Amino acid sequence: MGEQGEQHAPDLTGGWAHGPYAAPTGPATWTPPLVQRRPRRSRGPWLVVAALVVVLLVGAGLFLFRGDPLTLGGRYVTEPEAVLADADDVLAGYVEDRHGAASDDSRCWFELADAEGHEVTDTLLCGPVLFVDGDPERSWLRFPLTAAPDGGDVRLSVEPLPADPEPERLADPALLHRPDGGTPPDGSGGLEVPAPPQAEPGWSATGPFPDVTWTPPAGPSRLSGPAAAVAVTGLAQPDRVGSGDDARRAADGERLVAVRYAITAGEGTSSAPPALSYQVSGADPVPVGPALVAPGSTVEAVxxxxxxxxxxxLVVDDAGVQQRLSLLTGAPGTGNLQVLARTNRTAEVNAAPQLVGTLSAPDRVAAQFPFTVTVTRATLAWWAGPGGAKQPADPGRAFLVxxxxxxxxxxxxxxVPIEYLSLLLPDGTVLRAADLADDPAFVLPAxxxxxxxxxxxxxxxxxxTxxxxxxADFGGxxxxxxIGIPAG
Structure with a gap:
């Protein structure tokens, strides 16, 4: 025994038998029976077929996704419905701007290159539409398309104006195509050629107007001023003027008045061009373009x-002188300088009669002599005297110089002293002569x-005297x- 408190390791070998042990043996070796192997099949053809199926399915999906596949230059057109929607808006605005006529069926169409294919041309045909003075047999406009790349496809946009403003015939309706499946109406779709639009109240325009039939004024229709003379040569009151988009008819409660007048040189006392305008019943005047106011020009206006x-x-302001001609009758205004409206103002008299008179002088013996009175000419004038400073008192009168x-x-x-001269008028009136000369050394009888x-x-x-x-005394x-001057 050991000392108190001393402990020993347990005996782990007791009660157990210990080796050596025999080496373990594994399971018995198993040999499978002999079986003949099958040849391995090739997977190539099946993979090709599967790939083709996938491609076809994808293509069909893309076809269905595109809806109605249209092409331009071999590339798919992106969103063709949107292209036509934009074009329909462009067409509507264009027709409105030109005062044309369109129906509920008027719209734009793709034009196929082949009725059985999907390739389209680079223009849209839009209609039917008609314009003023148009032809019902020609009611289709062609709007150009602009193409832009869109990935592998093409995106189209419509131009704001047609290739030709004059509509054309629809050659082959079978070539027109819309993705919504619509078909174009027959002919012009029942449209009628529209009337010209109404003019705005107070509207005016300058010609020429070849469709207007002019009537000469019934009476005198001329005025003349310091720089220019104006004569009305034609009058008209047409139902409409102009043609096509420029045609107009009168506004409600109004009528059209047309005038044609010629401008020539005036009296030559001013070189400044006059200002012309049109004025109706006291309304504000409508000025005539200065480029039209020149000697030798003919103006047509409505x-x-x-x-x-x-x-x-027609109002003419010329170097401080305002005169008028009626646009309704051509008659001169009551305040016009009437003598200047005349083209005949001079009489070539060329007379030289003689009259015996007694001539006496201070510190000289009186004697009789044959006096020769030479009358060369007589002229009607508004401005007379030195520098044209003298005028008659009334626009309806003139000086006969x-x-x-x-x-x-x-x-x-x-x-000739003016005391010798007088003028007998056909109605028996006798007029005394006046001296228009300012210098007492000269005499200008009128x-x-x-x-x-x-x-x-x-x-x-x-x-x-x-x-x-x-x-000189001529006694009795x-x-x-x-003196005679032709009228007019």
């Missing part, structure tokens, strides 16, 4: 005026006559010299 308008004038001289044998001719003066008798006789104090003798 205005929309109220149906009950009693006054419509007489070129007259007096001579005795062996002396040069001289001025008579204030009606602007439409055509005939009168120049009377010479009586007694008068010359500037040098000499006196008198010379009568006729």
């Amino acid at each position: 205005l929309s005026v109220p149906e009950d308008a009693e006054q419509a004038d 007489v070129d007259v001289a007096l001579a005795i044998p062996d002396t040069p001719p001289g001025a 008579f204030d006559v009606p602007a439409d003066f055509t005939a009168g008798m120049l009377l010479f006789g009586g007694v008068a 010359f500037p040098d104090g000499a006196v 003798g008198r010379l009568d010299v006729p």
Whole structure:
């Protein structure tokens, strides 16, 4: 025994038998029976078939996804429905801008290159539509398309204007195609050619207007001013003017008034061009373009005026002188310088009659002499005297200026004192001569006559004193010299 508290390791060998043990043996070896192996099949053809099926299914899916596959240049058109929707809007706006007519069935269509294919052309056919003065047999417009790449496809956009503003015939309806399956209407779809649009109240336009039939004014229709003369040569009140998109008819409650007038040189007292305008019943004037106001030009114009308008004038402002011609009748305004409207204003008299008179002077013996009175011409004028500073008191009157001289044998001719001169009018009125000269050394005899003066008798006789104090007395003798100026 050991000492108290001492412990020993347990005996682990007791009660157990220990080796050596025999080596273990594994399971018995198993040999499978002999079996003949099958040959391995090739997978190649099946894989090819499967791939083709997948491709076809994908292609069919893409076909169904695209809806109606249209192509341009061999590439698929992206969203063809959207292209036509945009084109329909463009067509509607274009027709409205041109005051045309369209129906509920008017729209745009792709044009197929082949009725059995999917390839389209690079234009859309849009219609039917008709415009003013159009032809119902021609009611289709062709709008160009612009193509842009979109991946492997192509995206189309429509141009805002057709290739030709004049509609064309629809050659082959079978070539028109819309993805929604619609078909174009027959012919012009029952459309009628639209009437011209109504003009705005007070509208005016400058021609020429070849479709207007002009009527000459019934009476005088001319005025003349310092720089220009204007004559109305034609009047009309047409139902419409212009053709096609430019055609217009009167607004409700109005009528169209057309005028044609010629501009020529005036009196030559001003080089500044006049200002022309149209004025209706006191409304604001409508100016005529300055480029039209030139000698030698002919202007055609049309205005929309109220149906009950009693006054419509062509107004000419020329170097401070305002004159008018009626757009309704061509008649000159009452305030016009009437004598200037005349083209005949001069009489070539060329008369030289003689009258015996007694000539006396201080410190000289009185003696009788044959006096020769030479009347060369007589002229109607508005501006007379030095610098044209003298005018008659009324626009309806004129000065008849007489070129007259007096001579005795062996002396040069001289001025005739106005006391010798008077003018007898056809109605018996006798007018005394006036001297328009400012210088007392000169005499410019003239008579204030009606602007439409055509005939009168120049009377010479009586007694008068010359500037040098000499006196010529013709007693009861008198010379009568006729003066005639054609009317107009």
